[in-house]
Amino acid sequence: MAVESVSVGFKVYCLTVMTMVAATYTVALRYTRTISSGDMYFSTTAVCLTEVIKLLLSLAMLSKETGSLGRLKNALVEHILSSPKELLKLSVPSVVYAIQNNMAFLALSNLDAAVYQVTYQLKIPCTALCTVLMLNRSLSRLQWGSVFMLCVGVTMVQWKPAEASKVQIEQNPLLGFMAVAVLKSSDTSLWVRNIQMYISGIVVTLVGVYITDGHNVQEKGFFFGYTPWVCFVVFLASVGGLYTSVVVKYTDNIMKGFSAAAAIVLSTVASVFLFGLQITLAFASGALLVCVSIYLYGLPKLDTSKLPQKDADKELKEKLISV
Secondary structure (H helix, E strand, C coil): CHHHHHHHHHHHHHHHHHHHHHHHHHHHHHHHHHCCCCCCCCHHHHHHHHHHHHHHHHHHHHHHHHCCHHHHHHHHHHHHHCCHHHHHHHHHHHHHHHHHHHHHHHHHHHCCHHHHHHHHCCHHHHHHHHHHHHHCCCCCHHHHHHHHHHHHHHHHHHHCCCEECCCCCCCCHHHHHHHHHHHCCCCCCHHHHHHHHHHHHHHHHHHHHHHHHHHHHHHHCCCCCCCHHHHHHHHHHHHHHHHHHHHHHHCCHHHHHHHHHHHHHHHHHHHHHHHCEECCHHHHHHHHHHHHHHHHHHCCCCCCCCCCHHHHHHHHHHHHHHC
């Protein structure tokens, strides 16, 4: 019993940390891209620096896991230097993640943090469609209903977005929405895999820096416009992202749903105080629909194969009523 109690407590801890990281990162990034004073930093350098920090942290964790510098060296030689094919394979998701991370900066430059958090949940219907079309898996009627509800909620939020009175830059909500849309479309040690991923990620993001901001970086410097707030955003993106990738296996879909809904609420409250966000009825209604749909989508799928159809329908209705 004691083990179960500790397990539940740890899951709650994971849920709390994931929620705080998601909400704080979104709000802080929004702040640095809109109302933070000083020269605007280059987002591509922030993404690249995040990958570097993740690599260093993964090396530290692998060193702790192996127990000695000799074993660490052997692991790096075996899985990194002697495995160029693995690095090449991981370069593909590295490109995807680099695009995603840059799109987050673009999205939060044009969308309020609360609107971003709600719209970001479009990853759920995208994942659902990929699961059905590519993996030949089926969704329950409850899950399809929740996907439809989520799309309606996001549409309501985007139809008449809430306005932030303290934002100091000109915004393009359509561009921000498109950025969010792009944002979500083995026996090897976890830390070794991370190191392989981040090495590829550093190369990819450095190419992005050169292509997008190469001239400006040469003229003004890699860390141009960096403030304590920008450093805090990089810290959250690296440490928080790495932490989330580790603890996500300890949480189920329902807990992840609660975390996403709580992050929306926290981001909304923070946006009201920091950015002067004016909540509209459409936004409030849409956000509520999204939160409910996230919870419904994460509910365990009913096994109706062994139930008569009438009993299966009755159980489904009872579940919906209980929600």
